[in-house]
Amino acid sequence: MTGRIIQGRPIAEKIKDTVKSEVDSFKQLYGYIPSILSIIIGDNPEAHLYLKLRDNACRTVGIKSLHEVLSSDTSENELLDIIKENNASNNIHGMLIQFPLPPHFSLNRIMNTLSPDKDVEGFTPRNLGNLLIGTEHLVPCTPLAVIEILDHEQIDLQGKHVVIVNHSTVVGKPLTALCLNRNATVTVAHVYTQDLMKMTQQADILITAAGVPGLITSHHIKKDCMVIDVSIVKTNEGVSGDVVFSEVLEKASWVTPVPGGVGPVTVACALQNMMRTASIIAKGSNDE
Amino acid sequence: MTGRIIQGRPIAEKIKDTVKSEVDSFKQLYGYIPSILSIIIGDNPEAHLYLKLRDNACRTVGIKSLHEVLSSDTSENELLDIIKENNASNNIHGMLIQFPLPPHFSLNRIMNTLSPDKDVEGFTPRNLGNLLIGTEHLVPCTPLAVIEILDHEQIDLQGKHVVIVNHSTVVGKPLTALCLNRNATVTVAHVYTQDLMKMTQQADILITAAGVPGLITSHHIKKDCMVIDVSIVKTNEGVSGDVVFSEVLEKASWVTPVPGGVGPVTVACALQNMMRTASIIAKGSNDE
Numbered sequence: 001m002t003g004r005i006i007q008g009r010p011i012a013e014k015i016k017d018t019v020k021s022e023v024d025s026f027k028q029l030y031g032y033i034p035s036i037l038s039i040i041i042g043d044n045p046e047a048h049l050y051l052k053l054r055d056n057a058c059r060t061v062g063i064k065s066l067h068e069v070l071s072s073d074t075s076e077n078e079l080l081d082i083i084k085e086n087n088a089s090n091n092i093h094g095m096l097i098q099f100p101l102p103p104h105f106s107l108n109r110i111m112n113t114l115s116p117d118k119d120v121e122g123f124t125p126r127n128l129g130n131l132l133i134g135t136e137h138l139v140p141c142t143p144l145a146v147i148e149i150l151d152h153e154q155i156d157l158q159g160k161h162v163v164i165v166n167h168s169t170v171v172g173k174p175l176t177a178l179c180l181n182r183n184a185t186v187t188v189a190h191v192y193t194q195d196l197m198k199m200t201q202q203a204d205i206l207i208t209a210a211g212v213p214g215l216i217t218s219h220h221i222k223k224d225c226m227v228i229d230v231s232i233v234k235t236n237e238g239v240s241g242d243v244v245f246s247e248v249l250e251k252a253s254w255v256t257p258v259p260g261g262v263g264p265v266t267v268a269c270a271l272q273n274m275m276r277t278a279s280i281i282a283k284g285s286n287d288e
Numbered sequence: 289m290t291g292r293i294i295q296g297r298p299i300a301e302k303i304k305d306t307v308k309s310e311v312d313s314f315k316q317l318y319g320y321i322p323s324i325l326s327i328i329i330g331d332n333p334e335a336h337l338y339l340k341l342r343d344n345a346c347r348t349v350g351i352k353s354l355h356e357v358l359s360s361d362t363s364e365n366e367l368l369d370i371i372k373e374n375n376a377s378n379n380i381h382g383m384l385i386q387f388p389l390p391p392h393f394s395l396n397r398i399m400n401t402l403s404p405d406k407d408v409e410g411f412t413p414r415n416l417g418n419l420l421i422g423t424e425h426l427v428p429c430t431p432l433a434v435i436e437i438l439d440h441e442q443i444d445l446q447g448k449h450v451v452i453v454n455h456s457t458v459v460g461k462p463l464t465a466l467c468l469n470r471n472a473t474v475t476v477a478h479v480y481t482q483d484l485m486k487m488t489q490q491a492d493i494l495i496t497a498a499g500v501p502g503l504i505t506s507h508h509i510k511k512d513c514m515v516i517d518v519s520i521v522k523t524n525e526g527v528s529g530d531v532v533f534s535e536v537l538e539k540a541s542w543v544t545p546v547p548g549g550v551g552p553v554t555v556a557c558a559l560q561n562m563m564r565t566a567s568i569i570a571k572g573s574n575d576e
Contacts, residue, residue: 108418108421108423111421124417125413125414125415125416125417125418125420125421125423126413126414126417127413127417128413128416128417128420128421129412129413129414129415129416129417129418129419129420130396130413130417131417131420132413132416132417132419132420132457132461132462132465133396133399133413133416133457134457135396135413158480159480159481159482161481161482167468167471169420169421169422172468173420173465173468174420176464176468176474176476177420177461180455180460180461180464180476183455183478183480184480185475185476185477185478185480185481185482185487186464186474186475186476187473187474187475187476188464188468188473188474188475189473190471190473192446192447192471192472192473193447193449193473194447194449194473198490199473202486
């Protein structure tokens with residue numbers, strides 16, 4: 001008997017349906033459409049691809065996706081001024097700063113400048129701190145997608161041992177907070193972990209985001225483990241996650257595939273966050 | 289052969305000496321003494337004991353410790369107004385809201401009102417978020433004390449397996465961020481953990497803050513584990529931590545005692561934070 005494959009698309013569709021009806025109510029209530037601004041510097045093809053995908057996703061739910069495309073020689077101070085301007089603008093109801101940024105830019109200064117109320121990606125210190133405290137207002141989309149998948153499968157995290165393979169600010173650290181807020185026992189492993197297999201074998205739920213195809217084999221999990229593969233890596237054979245899918249599937253309770261697992265849910269969670277910032281801006285503030 | 293006892297007092301004294309000379313330089317540079325305000329509601333004896341201990345600690349390094357004692361029927365909005373007033377005051381260079389607060393008060397609203405630049409305890413969302421990101425400006429004192437002890441023992445956390453028994457916002461969650469920022473593998477266990485012993489036995493470094501005397505026995509650790517006992521519980525036999533000290537000491541590499549371990553270092557870290565807020569206020573802002 002093999003485990004189940006948890007497809008992300010139906011979960012994403014359900015979230016998007018909710019967002020769509022929220023957008024409709026919002027339009028009725030406030031008389032305008034939520035407008036989200038993506039700020040992008042230079043002509044990095046991958047960044048522009050993300051922009052295009054975001055435009056498409058916004059279109060499906062009725063959110064207006066605006067762009068501010070800055071030339072690659074934009075200075076950090078110019079970017080900060082543009083962020084401040086849009087922080088204050090009544091016509092912008094959420095913002096994203098598209099990565100990658102020029103290497104000498106201080107992400108810290110940028111994230112301390114972006115208004116937490118317009119922080120669609122949940123990367124500003126105030127929103128990350130609220131997450132740590134347990135007030136989950138605007139949470140980074142990828143960790144949120146993992147929780148949406150677990151919620152969809154009706155998994156109560158309390159007392160479960162969750163092993164997370166990633167300790168970045170974008171995925172591992174906010175995901176750790178989300179799991180601790182739900183009273184899971186959490187182990188965070190990463191590239192410096194001495195015996196990865198010993199850690200992953202303990203997992204009731206394994207969430208891997210290492211970006212290393214083939215990292216997680218059937219030997220890395222115990223029987224009936226639930227496996228969420230967050231990684232998306234381009235290889236010669238196409239897009240891949242960390243998990244050796246066929247063999248892990250045989251031993252696991254269920255596994256999310258790559259592509260088609262966490263990815264589409266992350267996009268849906270971004271839309272959800274956009275509606276959240278738009279509501280905060282429309283209502284006043286989030287400071288509770 | 290038994291392990292070593294790591295006394296907190298000498299570590300605390302070293303930190304306090306540094307703070308003292310910082311206070312002296314500050315006075316020379318700015319012409320005034322850093323003044324820290326403790327806001328306290330009602331006449332909870334334990335709260336007033338903490339206030340007295342803080343006064344004494346401040347006196348030893350030359351920081352001015354001011355009090356605002358509010359009557360027990362103070363409303364939340366009155367407290368918020370007082371916080372805002374002192375956020376704006378040029379004569380207050382750091383603030384603490386003394387717990388416990390009346391039970392119906394929203395800690396969340398209070399911490400979102402307190403200026404992050406004056407947040408001596410590092411409990412505001414912005415400071416906690418910066419900690420999560422890896423920018424350790426104003427970090428909660430107890431987790432910081434744990435790191436000070438590890439630093440004093442010249443322990444490089446990278447690749448070490450740290451097991452933390454606590455998942456609160458005051459200790460466990462910020463401590464997790466501190467350890468992940470230093471590339472430790474981290475397991476966070478707590479009251480919902482199904483097999484605590486299985487977790488603690490894996491620890492290279494065990495940090496326990498459960499508040500349960502007798503919780504950690506020699507069976508809970510592997511040989512040569514480093515053990516930091518954060519708990520302080522009043523019992524009939526005096527003050528106690530979580531660790532059964534004598535038997536754990538025989539197996540461990542070293543153990544911090546209770547009292548006299550983490551406690552004094554935490555007080556010193558609070559003084560360190562006071563100097564940090566005073567410097568931020570004197571210089572302008574912390575927003576980098």
